[in-house]
Amino acid sequence: MTGKLLPHRPLLLVLxxxxxxxxxxxxxIAGLLPEIAAELGISLPLAGALISVFLVAAFDAAGARREIGALR
Incomplete structure (x- = not known):
């Protein structure tokens, strides 16, 4: 039974x-949030919201790239 799991071990380590x-x-990013807000001249909650929007957009773009790659 353990022999069947060994081929997946490198993938598990990567994940x-x-x-x-x-x-x-x-x-x-959470630690740098006050510096980011000060540099941009915005409030701390707004800086957090901007970073959240950026992360959602990045994940959405990654999904789009995956879908485009699957079409090839």
Whole structure:
């Protein structure tokens, strides 16, 4: 039974690493939020909302790229 799981182990390690990096990126942005707001001259909640909009747009673009790639 364990022999069947071994071929998937490298993929699992890659997915785990990606999840770690995404989580770390969110924490870093949260720490930089006051500096981002000050640099842009906007309020802290507005800076958080702008970053949220950017992340949603990035995920949407990634989905669109995946769909276009599937059509090829």
């Amino acid at each position: 785990t690493g990606c999840a770690f990096l995404l989580g770390t990126g969110e924490i870093v």
